[in-house]
Amino acid sequence: MNILVCFKNVPDLDALSVNDWLIEDHFQVDTSYVRTMLNPYDESALELTLKLGDAEKNDDFKLTALTVGTSHLDKVLKTLYALKYDLGVRLDCKSDIRFNPCFVSRMICNYVKNIKNHQVIILGSQSNVGDNAKTPLLVAEGLGIPCITSVIGIKLAEQKDCLSITSKIDDLIIEQIVKAPFVLAVGDVPTSYIRVPTLKDRIQYKEKEIKVFTLEDLEIKENDVEEENDTQLIELSYEKNGRNCVFIQGHHSSEKANVLYKEYLMERIK
Amino acid sequence: MKITREQIVENLMNIVGEDSVITDEQVLKTSSHDRFRKYEDINGVYTQPIPAAVVKVKSTDEVAQVLKFMNENQLNVVPRTGASATEGGLETALENSVVVDGSDMNKIIKIDVYNMLVTAQCGVSLEVLEDKLREQGYTTGHSPQSKPLAQMGGLVATRSIGQFSTLYGGIEDMLVGVEAVFPNGNITRIKNVPRRAAGPDIRHVIIGSEGALCFITEVTVKIFKYMPENNLLYGYTLDNMKTGFEILREVMINGYKPSVARLYDPEDGDYHFSHFAEGKCVLIFMAEGPKAIADATGKAIEEIVAKYKECKKVDEKFIQVWFDNLNWDPAKVAEERVEIVETHNLGFTTEVSGNWDIINEIYEVCIERIRNEIPDITLIGGHSSHSYLNGTNMYFVYYYNLVNIKPEEEIDKYHNPIQDIIVEETIRAGGSMCHHHGVGKHRTHFIQEEYQSSYYILETLKKSFDPNGIMNAGTIIPLNK
Ligand SMILES: Cc1cc2nc3c(=O)[nH]c(=O)nc-3n(C[C@H](O)[C@H](O)[C@H](O)COP(=O)(O)OP(=O)(O)OC[C@H]3O[C@@H](n4cnc5c(N)ncnc54)[C@H](O)[C@@H]3O)c2cc1C
Numbered sequence: 114m115n116i117l118v119c120f121k122n123v124p125d126l127d128a129l130s131v132n133d134w135l136i137e138d139h140f141q142v143d144t145s146y147v148r149t150m151l152n153p154y155d156e157s158a159l160e161l162t163l164k165l166g167d168a169e170k171n172d173d174f175k176l177t178a179l180t181v182g183t184s185h186l187d188k189v190l191k192t193l194y195a196l197k198y199d200l201g202v203r204l205d206c207k208s209d210i211r212f213n214p215c216f217v218s219r220m221i222c223n224y225v226k227n228i229k230n231h232q233v234i235i236l237g238s239q240s241n242v243g244d245n246a247k248t249p250l251l252v253a254e255g256l257g258i259p260c261i262t263s264v265i266g267i268k269l270a271e272q273k274d275c276l277s278i279t280s281k282i283d284d285l286i287i288e289q290i291v292k293a294p295f296v297l298a299v300g301d302v303p304t305s306y307i308r309v310p311t312l313k314d315r316i317q318y319k320e321k322e323i324k325v326f327t328l329e330d331l332e333i334k335e336n337d338v339e340e341e342n343d344t345q346l347i348e349l350s351y352e353k354n355g356r357n358c359v360f361i362q363g364h365h366s367s368e369k370a371n372v373l374y375k376e377y378l379m380e381r382i383k
Numbered sequence: 384m385k386i387t388r389e390q391i392v393e394n395l396m397n398i399v400g401e402d403s404v405i406t407d408e409q410v411l412k413t414s415s416h417d418r419f420r421k422y423e424d425i426n427g428v429y430t431q432p433i434p435a436a437v438v439k440v441k442s443t444d445e446v447a448q449v450l451k452f453m454n455e456n457q458l459n460v461v462p463r464t465g466a467s468a469t470e471g472g473l474e475t476a477l478e479n480s481v482v483v484d485g486s487d488m489n490k491i492i493k494i495d496v497y498n499m500l501v502t503a504q505c506g507v508s509l510e511v512l513e514d515k516l517r518e519q520g521y522t523t524g525h526s527p528q529s530k531p532l533a534q535m536g537g538l539v540a541t542r543s544i545g546q547f548s549t550l551y552g553g554i555e556d557m558l559v560g561v562e563a564v565f566p567n568g569n570i571t572r573i574k575n576v577p578r579r580a581a582g583p584d585i586r587h588v589i590i591g592s593e594g595a596l597c598f599i600t601e602v603t604v605k606i607f608k609y610m611p612e613n614n615l616l617y618g619y620t621l622d623n624m625k626t627g628f629e630i631l632r633e634v635m636i637n638g639y640k641p642s643v644a645r646l647y648d649p650e651d652g653d654y655h656f657s658h659f660a661e662g663k664c665v666l667i668f669m670a671e672g673p674k675a676i677a678d679a680t681g682k683a684i685e686e687i688v689a690k691y692k693e694c695k696k697v698d699e700k701f702i703q704v705w706f707d708n709l710n711w712d713p714a715k716v717a718e719e720r721v722e723i724v725e726t727h728n729l730g731f732t733t734e735v736s737g738n739w740d741i742i743n744e745i746y747e748v749c750i751e752r753i754r755n756e757i758p759d760i761t762l763i764g765g766h767s768s769h770s771y772l773n774g775t776n777m778y779f780v781y782y783y784n785l786v787n788i789k790p791e792e793e794i795d796k797y798h799n800p801i802q803d804i805i806v807e808e809t810i811r812a813g814g815s816m817c818h819h820h821g822v823g824k825h826r827t828h829f830i831q832e833e834y835q836s837s838y839y840i841l842e843t844l845k846k847s848f849d850p851n852g853i854m855n856a857g858t859i860i861p862l863n864k
Contacts (some may be wrong), residue, residue: 128708146704148658188661306721309728309761311784312754365439365487367402 114169114274114293117177117231118162118198119221119252120155122189123242124148134351142349144242151189154237157302161267162235163196165276168269175199177231181206181220187323194318195310201323204331208338211243216341218251223331225256232274232293238262238300249298261291263300386456388479391435395481398448403487405437414482417466417473419798419825422729425720426790434461434475437482443562443570443600449483450598451568459856460566462594464506464534469732470823472541472593476857483598485536491515492601500559500575502603505536522609524551524642527819531712536599541821542591546709548769549635550642550671551607553819555590562601563589566849575603588844593821594855596848608673615670615681616643618702619694620663624648625743626693627666631770632739634668639683643669643706648746650764651780659701666694667702728761730782731798733805737814738774742767746777748808757801759784769818776818779805799825827861 124144136142151159159178166176177200178193180186190201204220225231234256239246253260265286266279274293279286281300328335363369386394395404405411413424415431423430435458440446453460459480463473466486475482488504491512495501501523503512509523510531516522526545527533533543539561544553551557560575573586589597621627627646634644645667647656652665666688670680688694723729737745746765753763762782767775783797806816806829816826816833831838845852845860856862 128704130704130707133704145658146698146700148655148705185658185661188657304725306725308726309782309784312760312762365403365441 114171114173114233114276115175115177115229115231116162116165116233116235117179117225118155118158119179119181119234119236119248120159120189121152121180121237121240121242122149122182122186123152123240125150126241136349136351140346140349151307152237152240152242153305154239154299156237156307157305158235158237158297158299159193160305160307161264161299161302163198163308165267165269166197177202177229179204179221179224181210181217183207184325190323191318191321192310192315194321195314196308201321203323203325205325205327206338210338212245212344212346213338213342214243214245214247214251215343216338218248218255219337219341220328220331220333221248221252222255223333224326227332228326228330233276233295233297235264235267235297235299238298249296253296256294256296258294258296259291260296260298261289262298264297265300265302267297386458386479388435391456391458391479391481394452395436395438395449398452399438399440399445403439403441405439406435410437411435414463414473415475417468417471417823419469419471419731419823420474420794421720422723422785422793423790425723428790430791431474431476432478432480434480434482437463437484439484439487441487443564446483446485446564446598446600447568447570449481450564450566453481454566454568454851454853457851457853460594460598460853461855462536462540462598464537464540465508465529465532466537467529467532468537468541468821468823470817470820471825472821472823472855472858474824474857476824476862480856485598485600486534488536488600489534494519494521494606496521496606498575499606500603501606502560502575502601503535504601505534505599507535509533509535509538516606517609520609521606523557523604524607525554525557525604528710530710532716535602535604539590539599539602540593542819544769544819546768547642547669547671549644549771550640553769554604555587557604558586558590558602559605560603561586561589561599563597563599565597566851566853570600571597572601588848591821593823593858595858595860596844596854610672610674610677613671613674613677615677616699616702616706617668617670617681617684617688618697618699619666619688620660620697621666621691621694622663623693624664624746626691627664628739628743628767628775630666630688630691630694631767631775633687634684635770635772635775637683637687639680641668641680641684642671643667644770645766645768647766648750648764650762651766652764653762655705656701659697665697669706727785728782729785729793729797730762730780731801732778732780732820733802734776734778734818734820735805735809735814735816736769736774736776736818737809737812741812741814742775742777745809745812745814748812749777749779749805752804752808753779753781753801756804757783757797759786759797774814777809778818794825802826822859824857827857827859830860 124147128147176198178198179202181204236249261278263280263282265281268277270277270290275290278291279288361369361372411433412429414437415433459477461475461482463482463484486506489506490504492502526547527543560573562572564570647665649662656665668684670677760783765779769776810832
């Protein structure tokens with residue numbers, strides 16, 4: 114089975130102080146000063162897929178990791194090599210595509226259609242930048258294959274070309290055996306951190322080549338970036354989630370616990 | 384006849400009251416160790432003797448009575464305040480130990496802005512104290528990464544140091560006076576004066592004693608005017624740690640005192656800095672204090688660094704954002720636990736120091752040996768974060784994947800062998816095996832090598848002040864097994 118996991122690197126917005134949430138011209142928060150990290154949903158998708166690989170002994174099982182962006186992402190792809198992804202692919206793109214899921218999905222679709230077909234395409238549901246939550250659905254639409262959303266588990270299935278998919282919608286957990294091809298949008302997986310490669314593996318895979326494809330390779334024109342976009346960003350604003358804070362006074366913990374119980378918890382517990 | 388566990392609890396209740404003696408099984412278990420055994424803790428595995436009780440003391444007098452009782456019955460006492468210890472200092476190494484917890488002694492007794500002193504009980508959280516002082520335009524100048532966790536008693540007991548140490552010094556430079564209780568119940572107070580020459584400086588018997596000599600009940604530290612508006616931050620990328628050490632040295636020996644002077648290697652810096660310093664070392668300075676001094680210090684730093692062509696200046700905003708996210712609060716500790724459970728990847732640190740002529744060698748040899756000798760390593764790197772006229776520290780940071788082991792095997796397979804390499808190489812080169820976390824219980828097998836002939840003084844201190852060996856047995860000085 115050939116599996117493609119698409120991921121995105123995003124700025125660690127928790128590292129921004131309140132003062133840094135300045136919105137330039139109402140369109141842009143400057144996040145260039147904060148470190149970047151794997152988009153949490155994508156991180157879950159990458160790890161779920163690695164776990165699937167741990168369970169699968171078949172040599173035909175191949176994992177590809179794909180991202181869209183500039184060469185600074187090659188480092189992340191190399192880390193994924195060290196974690197035993199078979200192929201790292203970067204679709205080269207310098208444009209601002211944060212609010213352009215149509216374009217991102219077109220690039221992915223063209224890669225799958227024109228360069229390498231994959232039976233299963235796995236993406237995180239959404240990212241903290243753009244927050245569009247559309248890309249997996251658009252990829253499925255573009256390829257004309259089904260999409261399962263809110264996925265929290267992926268397991269091998271006995272049937273040929275099938276996987277067992279667990280998804281969670283509200284309080285309902287659905288488990289289904291699905292025949293490829295299909296797209297999965299990974300949601301709130303309870304365990305979400307990706308494993309860490311050893312130094313030895315990082316050194317071993319440091320030089321392994323990343324496959325880079327240009328817009329031209331994907332048969333996309335430069336000015337399609339904006340033309341493709343079906344949404345227009347009108348304004349960005351900072352949502353102030355003010356919280357009240359009360360310091361409970363007391364000479365010792367039991368006194369403080371008493372105040373907490375009487376004044377805040379007792380009423381709620383009833 | 385030896386006193387029973389039940390009798391210990393009963394006697395303690397008679398001294399401090401029933402409510403202040405905790406015997407809840409889970410609390411006792413988690414009180415049997417500290418972050419050195421965080422992997423065991425996460426897995427609910429407890430390998431140390433479970434203490435008989437945790438006693439929440441509320442006054443110096445109570446501490447004196449508890450210690451006297453414990454001493455008379457030859458029972459082990461483990462003093463505790465913020466519980467952020469990293470080196471096994473909180474492990475209850477003997478049966479029927481009692482953890483004496485001073486975290487409820489949390490009053491700020493006096494802020495004296497005329498004499499520039501603040502007096503606080505041992506359980507005052509440094510962050511609470513610092514916030515209170517800053518509201519009034521003052522600071523302790525003490526800012527360890529554990530500021531949201533650590534409390535004044537523990538900070539003195541471990542000889543802690545903070546991020547602004549190059550200007551303000553370590554806790555030993557800040558502590559003016561102190562009150563402590565010795566095992567026989569003796570309450571001693573060292574008064575607050577600007578300097579004294581009336582014999583040896585006995586504050587140093589208490590600072591860094593790690594609960595192995597006395598219980599610290601109250602501390603008085605210096606305060607300084609807080610002038611963040613004058614702060615100047617500088618960040619540079621460079622290729623070699625050796626060049627970085629040279630620059631740190633030049634700044635220090637020419638008499639400049641930046642508050643922050645830090646040098647990261649690419650591996651340790653990767654998590655924080657790779658978005659602007661991929662594969663590079665990072666050098667960071669902060670100049671602070673009165674404007675004229677901050678400006679002069681900043682100018683000198685720029686001039687010194689400019690001589691090294693390999694250094695490239697980076698926008699100070701990168702450094703500011705990193706700095707704002709450096710400290711560890713309880714939320715970060717909780718997050719770390721989840722990450723360990725999910726990834727089976729565990730990280731620790733070991734901090735040592737050395738003079739300028741050996742520090743680079745210590746750095747290089749340790750990194751090389753750990754890379755080659757320890758299995759399953761995912762990261763080995765380090766930084767220097769506290770510089771002095773004569774040398775600097777090296778803070779090694781290492782992570783490893785836990786492969787095919789039970790929780791209780793982690794320390795022997797990974798942590799201790801790594802720490803042993805660092806300590807061995809540091810002592811061999813002529814450095815000190817502990818820079819600021821204290822000895823705890825896992826570096827004690829090197830203590831005689833560390834002290835050499837001066838071990839006589841250390842051993843005599845222990846024998847004199849704690850003749851029954853009831854204070855934090857196995858800490859600093861190894862247990863006689
Ligand atoms: C995330 C993290 C970051 C850290 N960063 C730093 C740093 O930047 N700089 C630094 O120096 N340290 C650092 N530490 C180590 C630790 O925070 C310090 O050693 C701190 O001083 C411990 O204070 P505490 O109140 O938590 O003490 P505890 O953990 O309660 O105790 C530490 C030791 O002191 C003894 N002790 C505690 N209270 C008393 C008392 N009242 N009387 C006598 N002995 C006592 C204990 O027996 C134990 O041996 C860090 C730790 C963590 C977890």
